[in-house]
Amino acid sequence: MTSGQTPAVELRELTKRFGGVAANAGVNLRVKAGTIHGVIGENGAGKSTAMKLLYGMLRPDAGDILLGGTRCNWASPADAIARGIGMVHQHFMLAGPYSALDNILLGAEPVRRGVIDRPAARRKLEALAGQYGLSVDWDRPIEELPVGVQQRVEILKLLYRDARILILDEPTAVLTPQETASLFENLRKLRAEGKTILLVTHKLKDVMSFTDRVTVFRAGKVTGEVATAQTDPQELANLMVGRKVVLGLHVPPARPRPEPALEVAKLSLKGGAGSRHRLAEVSFAVRRREIVGIAGVEGNGQSELVQAILHPRESRCRTAGVVRVLGREVTSWAPRKIRELGVAVIPEDRLLEGLLPERPVRENFLLGLQRSRAFSVAGFIDSQRLSEAASVAVKEYDVRPPDLDLPAGKLSGGNQQKLIVAREFQRQPSLLIAAQPTRGVDVGAIEFIHQRIVAARDGGAGVLLVSSELDEVLTLSDRILVMYEGRVVAEFERGRVTERELGLKMGGA
Amino acid sequence: MKRIIQPVLAVAVGLIAGLAVTWGAGENPWHVFRILVKGAFGSGYDVGMTLFYATPLIFTGLSVAVAFQAGLFNIGAEGQLTLGALAAAAVGAVWPGLGSPLAPVLAGAVALAAGTAWGAIPGWLRARRGSHEVINTIMLNFVAAGLASYVALYMIKNPDSQNPETRPIGAGYGLAHFGLFGGAPVSAALPLALLAALLVWILMGRTALGFEIRAVGQSEAAARAAGIDPGRIRIIAMALAGGLAGLVGIGEVLGNSGRFILGFSPEYGFMGIAVALLGRNQPAGVVAAALLFGALHKGTAELDLETEHVTREVSLVFQALIILCVSADGVWCWMGRGERWSVGASERGAGGAGGREMRWK
Missing domain, CATH: 3.40.50.300 (P-loop containing nucleotide triphosphate hydrolases)
Structure with a gap:
């Protein structure tokens, strides 16, 4: 300075x-x-x-x-x-059922004669909100407020404490x-x-x-x-x-084949506790050799959609509607059978769903493939072949460090994701479902994962890409669907939409 | 290496602490220690009794360990072994005429089946109905005890005995004792237990099913996302655990008493939890821990006669202290100054730490 x-x-x-x-x-x-x-x-x-x-x-x-x-x-x-000093954490520290006002006061309640002095607090907060232009509905439960407003509450919390x-x-x-x-x-x-x-x-x-x-x-x-x-x-x-990093991958246009990799017809999903539908009559198809991106602010049904495709039988995803994978109706299938058709999945939350963080890289490479003919003979795992294939894949996908015995949780986020991509691509997928594939992944790995997704497409796979990163959706997708409150509200071809338009659709406009 | 040193050290510290307790009670700890060693290993017979006590602990230890690998806490080994023993005794009492080798094989298979079924029930309840296996296995222990009383007292009661026990099994069912151990009831159940440990080791480390069991235990969400049905795996794991516990009946009924005696088990099922914990849920560790607990059980039996101030219940004190030492993970970390760090842990820890430490002034 x-x-x-x-x-x-x-x-x-x-x-x-x-x-x-x-x-x-x-x-x-x-x-x-x-x-x-x-x-x-x-x-x-x-x-x-x-x-x-x-x-x-x-x-x-x-x-x-x-x-x-x-x-x-x-x-x-x-x-x-x-x-x-005040900090707004990435995952907000809010008590859902409490009002915005109470969330701000929590831990710093102004007390008068043993009672919380809410009117005084409200006066102070309204002054603050006016000063900085941060308007909030004070009395609504925080969980009913949009994420952007919740964040505003977090910031007000800091200002209220004179940060x-x-x-x-x-x-x-x-x-x-x-x-x-x-x-x-x-x-x-x-x-x-x-x-x-x-x-x-x-x-x-x-x-x-x-x-x-x-x-x-x-x-x-x-x-x-x-x-x-x-x-x-x-x-x-x-x-x-x-x-030197390549920013803005150039993706050549798709040459889709007519046959669909994935078809979803009138898929509906009831929300918990009598609330509105979490998926409402979602219909779309993903052809072989094309990337269909699903854009949307998180929590508008994208996770439920992926779950309903991969776990159609489970009661918490009970569906109306039909899911067809590679031409077969799979609505009543067990998840493993669906995966064995050649469905690769990059799950949304890699530490929770993608990996066994405490187990070595080798075992994580096996996860989901333990019954595949490549690594198992009559129910016994061929550890020799597993080690060989894992070493080759770890090199090819540049997982660092290339140590098969390291617990997967000790890899960096980007390398964890590369490990998952390496594993899933062992299936030679005909359908790839990638949910937030580059979340929390560093720039270098993003570039790599994007290239792999495009390569999978050009190798003949249909790709369903779910992402809340607009850049990612815009760069990779041949077609873009926008989800809002459990519905597909818009569809665009590659290059026919601006970020602004997409943003407006994502916001429900 | 650390995986072995840590439990061995823990056992040593636990034993020393236990001896210190006997010293506090007025005994000479060196004297007590010598009685323990002599009681457990002093003669061929003593070694045999140690092995005899260790055998059921291998089975129940494996039972708890297998369930634990699937992320389940099997508190029900006691009920499962009760049913296994009861079933074996019932077969032997109802068809006394069968001869060897069919008779013991049949009785053993029935013991296995009974334990398996008794384990599968809480497995199914957990997997398909979501009710917790800890509660259900504990409750099923009582059900098993009640069922055993009913069968032993009303259905196949031994008419020649005042004791609550079933009719003796037929002669063809009995397992011979190894001559090496001066008459101690060490039967084929011991090699069977070692074989079971070997099979569990192979299952867990070498097979797809074992991998799936461990995956479910590590992370249900990840297993599910990988196409594994966690419910099915849980049922299988609990059934396996029940079957292993049920095999206790072979050594106890066919290899020793020749009948089902109510209350024959000095809570082998619950000691199995300690054995699995000490053995780190690994088959070899379970065998070693079972031998240790068997030796303690046998060794402390002599204390009743040979000392003035302590009795065999000291065995429980030793067990408790050893378990305390084994589970004192924080102390081990502190000794290794291991502020363990991983990207995964730190990422997940961030939110938690923030949540805990956010105290506003």
């Missing part, structure tokens, strides 16, 4: 080790007061660790945290909060483009009022559009700090990955 002004936040040679691994190795970060400062890096690059150190959730092994020039030594987040430094962890992950725009509008107002904002993200676009300066993390170190106006996405991506 060139000016002589004391930075609002300064991390000096901050080091934090977990076991033998240095999650942060001498991190230096300076954030000027009254700015929006981007913090970007791949998964496991150490940006979250640095933020947790700043917020008092972890204690550094070495190095200093300085706020406005004074050294701080937090024992817990409570200390950090008392000094004016001057706001850390936002991946704030745009669950927002539509319109909600994102409104979030950044609000952040700009906060900046104008003198607040300092740290924006932790992996989205280059967010950083480019809304920050003043950017710090880039790679492998526990800071690899660069630049003024946003003087950089471009390519430079940032290179700093993040440490090599």
Whole structure:
């Protein structure tokens, strides 16, 4: 930083080790007061660790945290909060059935004669909300509010506690483009009022559009700090990955075959506890050699759709309607039989559904293939052949480190995902269902996974891509369906839709 | 290596602590230790009795371990072994005329089948009705005990005895005792238990079914997403667990008493939980732990006669202390200064830690 002004936040040679691994190795970060400062890096690059150190959730092994020039030594987040730091976590910390007002007060209730003084709190909050333009319906249960509003409540929570430094962890992950725009509008107002904002993200676009300066993390170190106006996405991506990355994969148009890989006809799914349908008469087809993308804000039925295709029999997915995979009606089939038709799946939540995190890479490579002819003879597993195939695949799919005995949970997010892709592609899929295939995956791995998905398509597979990343859907899909509240509300051909139009459809317009 | 050292150290610490307890009660711990060793291994007969006690513990330990691999807690080994023993005794009492080798094979198969069925019930209830196996296996223990009383006292009661027991089995059912052990009732049940351990090892480590059982135990969601039916696997695992426990009946009924005696088991089923825990749910570990517990059971029996202040119940104190030491994972981590770290753990830990530590002022 060139000016002589004391930075609002300064991390000096901050080091934090977990076991033998240095999650942060001498991190230096300076954030000027009254700015929006981007913090970007791949998964496991150490940006979250640095933020947790700043917020008092972890204690550094070495190095200093300085706020406005004074050294701080937090024992817990409570200390950090008392000094004016606030954090909005990626997964909101809200109590669903409580009203927005009560969520904000929770833990900091103004008490008068033993009773919570809600009117006073409301006056203070309304003043705050007016000042920063953050309007909220105070009395509705928080779970009934849209995600964008929930996030607003989280920010108000911090302001109510007089936070001057706001850390936002991946704030745009669950927002539509319109909600994102409104979030950044609000952040700009906060900046104008003198607040300092740290924006932790992996989205280059967010950083480019809304920050003043950017710090880039790679492998526990800071690899660069630049003024946003003087950089471009390519430079940032290179700093993040440490090599030159191809941004914006060029996908040649599909040459679909007429026969469908997947057909869904009038699929309906009742929501829990008498609520509205979670899927309502969803009908579409995915042909061989084409990618159909499903765009939508999360929670609009995409997960239910994938579940209903893969587990049509299960009671919690009880369906009306018909699912056909590769021309066979599978509505009453067991999941394993469906998979054995040649259906590869990249599940939405890889740690929960894709992997056995505590088990070695070798066993994770076998998961789901344990009955396949490639690895099992009369119910016995051929460990020799498994090891050979796993080593080859781990090399081909560039899973690092290429150690078959390492527990899968110790791989980085990107490498976990590459392992899942490697495994699923062993099936030589005719249908690939990829749900959020690059969520939490670093730039380098995104590029790789996208190439593989396109290669699967060109190899003859039909691909159903479910993603809440608009860029991903726009880049990969030959056709795009938009889901809103359990319905398919729009369909577009490749190149016939702008991000803005898509965003409006995703928001139900 | 650590996997072996840790339990061995835990056993040593537990034993020392147990001896310290006897010292506190007024005994000379060295004296107590010598009685234990002599009681468990002093003669061929003593070794035989140690093996005799260890045999059912191998079966129940394996039973608990197999269920545990599938993520299930089998508290019902006691009921399963009761039914297994009862079934074997009933076959022997109802058709006393059968000869060897058909008779013991039939009785053994029936014991296996009875235990399997008794294990499959809570497995099915969990898989298809969602009711928890801990509750159901505990309740089924009582049902099994009641059923056994009814059969032993009303249906095939031994008319020549005052004891609550069934009629003796036919002569053709009895298993010979190995001569090596001075008359201790060590029968073919011991090699059968070792064979069972071997088979479980092969099943878990080498077969697709074993892999599926472990996958369900590790992560139901991941197993389900991989096309495995977790419910089916749970039923199979519980049935297997029940069958293993049911095999206890072979050594106890065919190899020893020749009848079903109410209350014959000194809670082998519950000791099996401790055996599985100490053996880390691995077949070889279960065998080793069963031998240790068998030795403790036999060794402490002598304390009644040879010491003034402690009795055989000290065995339970030893068991408890060993289990405490084994399960004190935090202490082991602290000793290894192992702040274990993984990307997965830290990702998942983030939300949790935040949730716990978010205290606003």
